[in-house]
Amino acid sequence: MMRHPFVLASLGLFAVFLLLHLTGGRQYVGVLSGTVVGGSWGAGFGLLYVLAWFGAVLAAPVLLLAGLLDSAFARASRAKP
Known part of the structure; x- marks a missing residue:
């Protein structure tokens, strides 16, 4: 199991997005075009x-790749005699 901080941050960012998506956040994205649905709460949720x-x-893919590469380089440097 990967416990590198970059990998965990990447998974955390994706989990927050998934949670907001599953709770219906996509319908409030109209705030970007100036059409606010749901008042100020909807605007905040959309943002x-x-x-x-x-x-x-x-950010998540960059963090994931950085964490995986850092872990791989650390593992390779420990394996050298």
Whole structure:
């Protein structure tokens, strides 16, 4: 099991996005075009969903690759005699 901090952060970002998606956050993304559904609560929820989407799509893969590569390099350096 990978316990590298970058891998855990990546999984955490994706989990937050998944939670917001499953709770219906996608319908509130209209706040980006100026159409607020659900008042100020809907606008806040929509912005939170957008930030979580960017985290899951842009930051999470980078963190995952960085954590996996760092773990692989650490494992390879320990294996050298």
